[in-house]
Amino acid sequence: MHSPSHVYPQAAQAFRHFFQELREAYLERETLFTQIELALLSREHVLVVGPPGTAKSAIASSVLGRIVDEKTGLPSLFAKQIAESTVQTDLIGPVDFKVLTETGRTEFITEDGMLGATHAFLDEVFDGRDMLLRSILNVLHERELKHGRRVTSGRIECAIMTSNRYLSEVLARSPELLLAFADRLSFISFVPKSFARRPSRAAMLHRFAFNLRPDLRANLTLQHLDVLQEAVERVTVSSHLLEAIEMLADELERALAAQVSKLPDYVPTKYFSQRSVVKALWALKAAVVRDQLYRRPDRPLEATVEDLDALRWFFLLGGPQAEEAELLLKVAVDPRERAQLEIVRIEQKAFDAALAKVRAELGTGVEREAASLGAAEDLKAVEALSRNFQPGIVSTTAQRLRTKLVPGPRHPDNRVALLGAARGLLAAVEQRVARGPIEGSEARPGLIVFSALADTLALCRLTPELRPRLGALCDSVARFIVQALEVMALNAESLAFDETVALESLIGLADNLAEELGRVGELLALLAEGRSGAVGWLRSSEVEARRRVVAALRQRATSAFPGTRGRRDPLDALAADSRRLAQLEQALCRLDPEQRGLKQELLQPLGFAYVRDVLSTTPFDRIDQLTRTVQSVAENLRREGLAPEPVFAECREILDTRLREYVSQLGREVASPPPAPQAAASGEAYNFYRGDFSNLVRDGELAALIGLDGQLAFARPPSASFFLSEAIHESVARVELSFVQTRLKYLRSWLTQLLSSLPAPQNIQSRATADQVFDRLVKSRFPLLTLKEGELVRIKGVLGQLTAMSGDLGESARKLENVLRGIDDDFSRFSRQLLELRASL
Incomplete structure (x- = not known):
């Protein structure tokens, strides 16, 4: 929306008077004021460096502190002197403790920080810690604060940052930080220590001698700036000049890099990136408005080649003008001061040379662009397509033409040849789709044809001159797709009559058809933009074709899969077929x-x-x-x-049968001869029990069977208590009961023989005799078996499982528990009496 005709002249006059007054007050600061003006017009930021006592802070305050809101009469300014102790909340605003206490979320009152003001003045910016400075850059560049999921936008338009440090000092401390500043800030200015001209020094002394402070009365408002900034947005920049900006950036970057090789101590102060080229465009627009304000009020808001010279204030380190720099170098003593002045001089010369080269080359822009576009090659490729249609070449040509035509060449003359090639490509595609989906030896169109159609539709849709043909092209492609879908479905259904098709072939075919139908879906999305009414009908055709293809492939897979035969290892057969079927199912x-x-x-x-x-x-x-x-x-x-x-x-019956056979062999009666008295006391009875006897009496099988049944619980019928039959459980339990009975019979005989061979504790009269009896008891190893190895406890656990069973089996188990308890009592009573006797003698 344009401002009323009387508002712009008022804003222009206010802007001129405001800065003319500042230039009269602060002598030899022309470059700095120019950069500040451009920054205010383009809503960008300025970094001002230089030694102390050069009025950097005074100028920043005099500018930003006097741009007021006409509604309140006050500036919209956030000002802060940065120190090492400065933290993030000092700049973005304090934490909102009400939100923190009520919700636990950390939010900031950004209205109290620099995002809450239109302008910001950050003094001694490089005195802050690196992390703080990087957060300042992000906030100033993005004009918003990102905190978790919350994004708070700000009003900040222009910030002026100052530092008493030389750029060389900042670079030595943190080169990455300086590059970050150079990439995100549009204007960097160096203010020298002294004046170049004697009259300027004399005027300064005169003012101080007579206490003549600057009388700054000119009025500039935020509303004036809004009007001028709106004019900046209206500035047009031709494609010719856009090319010039790119050329100037490239040429200047090469020129400054060449200075680095000549002067090892030199470091360029501008970081050339895509972001900087975009900012250069806005700096150029601002320069056009500034030129209209000061020099040519009647000029149109259209950038010209002459305006490119103003980009020196964007691309270079601002400083004294060439003549002033030479005068200052003659009197400068401080090596840091001389280094900065040398940088200013070197960069100015490099810019002048780069700009002259760009201006000379701009005249040959049409021919140079035509050579780089290579339209003749595209025309040749399209002519070949009219004779021999190759979908791969159609795709690459359509993509290449789309890249060249959208947004298009800078020079309109070069667009004509490209449009000729594009129209020829459309004609070739229209002829091909008119012939139907089957051509040559191919059974169906294939992925490459659908890709060619998609690329052609995209070219037609995105190129304004071709868009009138989009409707007709969409109609012909839609008819082609319907026919192609029918061919794809028939192609899949024909597999029922081809018994030579193996499973592997089906996998490849399913993958291909899935890709082709996926590309058809993408084509339908493109057609929706040109012929939205036909999309519903096309989607129905695509769904029906997909259904027929899937049904045919599944039916053929079922008949083509006999399973792998002839392998000796059944697991190998299972694994091989599993892999093949997994691939087919995925497809x-x-x-x-x-x-x-x-x-x-x-x-x-x-x-x-x-x-x-x-x-x-x-x-x-x-x-x-x-x-x-x-x-x-x-x-x-x-x-x-x-x-x-x-x-x-x-397979439940197989397991039952195997277990019945096992139990029938296991359940044969095992002899349990009582040990001889000598064997009972010598340890031979223990060896027999743990050796041959245990090999024959394999108890513990009931617990193993219960474990097996638990392992198979996932396949247990809902109404059954066990997976395996109850008959198997009972058979194993009876064998287990028999084995326990045999063990107890042997243990009872062993203990009886042992105790019979030893004197009763009450008949022992001496410690020596008691020790002999104790040694014979230990030598029998019965204590080892029952106490340390816990054999009686183990048997008790087995009997506990058996007693839980119903009927005579459980009753028999309970009787055996009495036998076990008698063995345990007899041994415990004898051993306890013997131990007590030894202790008392």
Whole structure:
């Protein structure tokens, strides 16, 4: 929205008077004021460096402190002197403790910080810590504060930052920090220690001698700046000048880099990035408005080649003008001062040379751009397509033309040839789609054809001159897609008549069709922009084709998958088919997510065969060995993506049969001859019990069976108490009961023989005799078996499982508990009496 005609002249006059008054008050600061003016007009920031006593802070305060809001008469200014102790909240605003205490969230009152003001003055900015300075840069550049999920926008437009340090000092301390400043700030200025001209020094002394303070009365408001900033936004920059900005940035970067190689101590003060080139555009627009304000009030708001000279204040370190710099170098003593003045002089010369070269080359811009565009090659490629259509070349040509035409060449003459090539490409594509989807030896159009159509539609849609042809092109492509979808569905359905198609071929075909249908979906999205009315019909055709393709592929997969045969290892067969079916299911799921389960359906019969083979043939000597086999088989099924529940439910009878056979062999009667008196006391009875006897009496199988049944609980029928039959549980329990009875019979005989061979404790009269009896008891190793090895406790646990069973089995177990208790009581009573006797003698 443009300002009323009388407002702009008022704002222009106020701006001129404001800065003319400042220039009269602060002598030989022309460059700094120019950069500040450009910064205010373009809403950018200024960094001012130089030794103390050069009025940097006074100038910043005199500028920003006197730009007032006409509504309040007050400036919108945030001012802060930075120190090492300055923290983030000093700049962005204090923490809102009300929000913190009520919600636990940390928020800031940004209205009290620099985001809450239009202008900011940060004095001695490099005295802060690096992390603080980086946060300042981010806030000033983004004009917002990001804190967690919360983003707070600010009003800040222009900040002036000052420092008493030379740039060389900042660079030595933190080169990355200086580059960050140079990249985010549009204007950097150096203020020298002294004046170049004697009249300036004399005027300064005269003012101080007579206490003549600057009389600054000119009025400038935020509303005046708004009007002028709006004018900056209206400045037009031709493509010709946009190219010039890029050329100038590139040439200046090369020129300054060459100075680095010549002068090792020189470091450029501008970081050339894409961000800096964009900021240069706004600096140029601001320079156009400034020139209108001061020199040519009647000039149009359109940048010209002559305006490029003003970019020196953006690209270079601002400082004394060339003549003043030479005069200052003659009298400067401080090496840091001389170094900064040398930088100013070097960069000014480099800019002048770069600008002269750019101006000379701008005249040849049309020819240079034409050579880089290579439109003749595109025309040649399009002519070849009219004779021999190749979809790959269509895609690359369409992409290349789109890149060149959008946004387009800077010079309109170069657009004509490119448009000719693009129209020829559209004609070639229209001829191809008119011939239908099948051409040559291909069974269907294929991914490359759909990609070519998508790239052509994108070119037509994004190029304004081609857009009138978009509707007709969309219609012809839509007809082509409908035919192509029918061909794709028929192509898949023809597999029912081709018995040579293997599973691997189906996987590749499903992957290809999924990619092609996916590209068709992208094409439909493009067609929606040109012919939205046809999209519903096309999507219905695409859904129907996808349904037919999936049904045909699944049907053929079912008939083409016999399972792997001929391998000796059933697990190898299962793993190989699992991989192939997983690939096929994944490919089908790309076509239709509802196709999950195909692998399970086709692989399950092979899983049955694998489990039946393993469970029927794997030998085992103990039930816990069978348990490990079952666990391994279940894990293998899960690893291959098969649910083990139905497979093991199917194989339950196999496990029952194997266990019945095992129990029948296990349940034969084991002889339990009582040990001889000598063997009972010598330890031979212990060796027999732990050796040959235990090998024959394999108790613990009931616990192993319960563990196995628990392992198979996942396949247990809902109404059953066990997976394995109750008959198996009872058979194993009876064998276990028999073995426990045999053990107890042997232990009872052993203990009776042992105690019979030893004198009763009450008949022992001396310590020596007691020690002899004790040694003979230890030598028998019965205490070792019962106390240290806990054999009686172990048997008691087995009997506890057996007593829980119903019927005569449980009753028999309870009787054996009495036998066990008698053995334990007899041994405990004898050993306790013997130990008490030894202690008393």
